[in-house]
Amino acid sequence: MNIQKRIRSCFLFLMLFLGASIAKSQTVNNFKLISSAFSNGKPIPARYTCDSTNVSPPLSWYGFPEKTKSFAIILDDPDAPMGTWVHWVIYNIPGTVTSLEEKKGIADFKATDGLNSWDEKGYNGPCPPGGTHRYIFTIYALDISSPQKEGMNREELVEAMKGHILAETTLTGLFRT
Numbered sequence: 404m405n406i407q408k409r410i411r412s413c414f415l416f417l418m419l420f421l422g423a424s425i426a427k428s429q430t431v432n433n434f435k436l437i438s439s440a441f442s443n444g445k446p447i448p449a450r451y452t453c454d455s456t457n458v459s460p461p462l463s464w465y466g467f468p469e470k471t472k473s474f475a476i477i478l479d480d481p482d483a484p485m486g487t488w489v490h491w492v493i494y495n496i497p498g499t500v501t502s503l504e505e506k507k508g509i510a511d512f513k514a515t516d517g518l519n520s521w522d523e524k525g526y527n528g529p530c531p532p533g534g535t536h537r538y539i540f541t542i543y544a545l546d547i548s549s550p551q552k553e554g555m556n557r558e559e560l561v562e563a564m565k566g567h568i569l570a571e572t573t574l575t576g577l578f579r580t
Contacts, residue, residue, distance in 0.1 A: 433466030436542045436574040440505070447538060447576035453530030459491065460576075463502035467544040468569040471498040475543045475564060477557055480529065482536040489557045490538065491526045492517025495548060518556040529578035540574040 440460040441447050451460040462476070478491035495515040496503075516524040529538050545567045555563065 434464070434468075434544065434570040434572045435466050436462060436464045436540060436572045438462050438540075438574060438576075441576050443574055443576075445577065447529055447578045452528045452578055457526075457528045458506035459503065459526040459528070461503065461505045462540065462542075462574070464542055464572070465501060470546055471544040471569055473498050473545045473548045474500065475545065475560060476503075477541050477543075477560070478526070479539045479541070479557075480531065480536050481539065482531070482534075484532060489520040490528060491519055491540075492555065492557055492560055493526075494555070494560055497548075498544075515553060515555075517560055518554050524554060529576075531578060535577055535579040538576045538578060540576070541571055542573075543568050544570040 437443075438460050440451060447460065449455040451458060464474070467474075473494070474496040475494035476491065476496070477489065480488040480490060493514055493516055495513065497512055497514075500512050500514075518524060519527050521527055529536065543564055545564060546569050547567045552559075552563070
């Protein structure tokens with residue numbers, strides 16, 4: 404093989420490699436989590452907090468990688484007085500599901516509820532002891548079906564997801580008592 408052919412082959416390989424990397428990063432950058440109940444950085448309506456019915460808000464997502472097999476969602480309050488407080492852990496959401504309706508029952512799509520900081524399963528909405536807190540909904544797109552273990556807490560789920568996160572994105576709401 405002459406030098407020009409080798410250079411051309413290397414150039415084509417490099418272009419294919421870079422093209423795949425760019426396509427992957429574009430997919431990841433397009434991953435968005437939204438809610439019809441509140442916008443990113445804006446107040447969460449009382450309906451989704453301990454001041455009212457305390458039901459989970461409607462959420463939807465798009466732009467996730469094609470190879471996604473499942474999703475997991477964690478809701479954290481990083482402004483809690485004793486460190487980050489976990490309000491919701493849900494996993495094994497099938498990769499074909501792209502939204503959760505308000506107060507969506509996990510049995511409808513065979514997801515798994517994990518344990519929040521109250522050591523309870525399910526959603527437990529914003530309820531700060533005082534002041535304004537940020538509530539960060541993080542959704543993870545995974546290349547595997549999430550672990551089938553029941554009742555994992557945040558730390559256990561994060562450990563189980565290591566090496567399998569294709570993309571993640573957040574939606575932040577505010578709540579003030």
